[in-house]
Amino acid sequence: MASKTDRAIIELDPTDGETADLKALAPPRHAPDRRYIAVAGNIGAGKSSLVEFLCERYDIKPFFEPNADNPYLADFYQDMERWSFQSQIYFLAAKFRLHQQLDRHQASVVQDRTLWEDAEIFVENLHKRKVMDERDYRTYRLLYESIRDKIRPPDLMIYLRCPVRTVRKRIAMRGREMEQDIPVSYLRRLHKLYEGWIESYTLSPLMIIPTNRLDYVTDLVDRHDILTTFEKYL
Numbered sequence: 001m002a003s004k005t006d007r008a009i010i011e012l013d014p015t016d017g018e019t020a021d022l023k024a025l026a027p028p029r030h031a032p033d034r035r036y037i038a039v040a041g042n043i044g045a046g047k048s049s050l051v052e053f054l055c056e057r058y059d060i061k062p063f064f065e066p067n068a069d070n071p072y073l074a075d076f077y078q079d080m081e082r083w084s085f086q087s088q089i090y091f092l093a094a095k096f097r098l099h100q101q102l103d104r105h106q107a108s109v110v111q112d113r114t115l116w117e118d119a120e121i122f123v124e125n126l127h128k129r130k131v132m133d134e135r136d137y138r139t140y141r142l143l144y145e146s147i148r149d150k151i152r153p154p155d156l157m158i159y160l161r162c163p164v165r166t167v168r169k170r171i172a173m174r175g176r177e178m179e180q181d182i183p184v185s186y187l188r189r190l191h192k193l194y195e196g197w198i199e200s201y202t203l204s205p206l207m208i209i210p211t212n213r214l215d216y217v218t219d220l221v222d223r224h225d226i227l228t229t230f231e232k233y234l
Contacts, residue, residue, distance in 0.1 A: 009229050010208035035060075035108040035234060036152060040117050040198075041160030042190050043182070044170035046211045050160065051112045053216060057227070058234060063102050065113040066094045077182070084126045085136040091118050092144060099151045108234065115151065116203075119144045121193045129189070153203040156233040161195075164188050166212040205233065 037060070039047045048064060055062045067073060072087040095115040102109040123140055126132035132140070164187050171182065198208070207229060214222040 009210075009214070009225055011206070011229065033108075034106070035155045036102065037108065037110040037156050037158065037233065038114045038154035038204075039110060039112055039158045039160065040114055040194070041211070042162060042164075042167055042194055043187065044167040044174070045160040045162040046170070047112045047160060050158070050209075050211075050216075051110050054110055054230065059107055061102070061105050061107055061109045063098055063109055063111045066091075066098070069094065080126070080131045084132045085140065088118065088123050088126070088132070088140060089143070091122075092140070092147065096147050096151070103152060111154075114154070114157075115144075115147065117194075117197075119148070120197045121190060125186075125189050125193055155204060156207060156230075157201065157204050158207045158209060158230075159194075159198050159201075160209055160211045162211045164191050167191075207233075 037054075039051055041047050051062050051064065054060055070087060070090050072083050072090055076083040076087040092115065095118060098111070099115065102111065119141070123132065123137070123144075127134075127137040164184065167187055168184060171180070198206070209226060214226065216223045216226045
């Protein structure tokens with residue numbers, strides 16, 4: 001049985017000068033009515049489900065990851081070394097366009113996977129594994145850092161913490177053909193990079209949800225806890 005600590009929603013505010021030591025987060029300071037919420041997490045962590053859940057309850061416009069539009073993605077899963085650079089450059093360009101669209105939107109928005117994750121998780125993994133060579137990596141970072149400095153950080157980052165065992169089950173259940181052969185070692189590396197990235201995240205207030213422990217769809221207590229926490233930022 002999961003302990004209360006395992007099920008707790010963690011709130012951090014690394015923007016107030018505190019270190020990421022799991023200190024309780026105070027309510028946000030005065031801010032515009034229009035909010036930019038970002039949802040981050042590993043493949044299969046439940047990002048799209050949470051975005052849809054929040055949009056059903058609040059007046060928020062969803063912006064989903066453009067996976068289906070990436071013409072390199074299927075090739076990438078078959079031959080990562082050959083297609084890593086092209087696939088990630090496509091995502092970078094598509095995410096930048098997405099940011100331009102959400103910045104023009106008049107109401108609050110929520111984004112499923114961010115530009116920061118693409119660079120700090122997925123490209124870092126490819127580079128560390130020598131799947132993306134040094135020349136391509138430096139070119140990617142040059143473009144990413146130029147874009148990063150021009151985009152608005154989120155008003156709230158929601159990180160969905162999910163162990164690899166649960167991620168694997170969810171990938172199998174949703175049945176996306178190009179994901180079925182993803183090695184478990186790849187998912188473990190992504191998980192480790194995500195945890196490191198979140199530990200050092202400083203762009204905005206941060207809400208960490210253990211999605212393997214909390215069931216906001218069928219459990220009314222879990223739903224109340226998540227929505228009550230989320231509503232502080234609307």
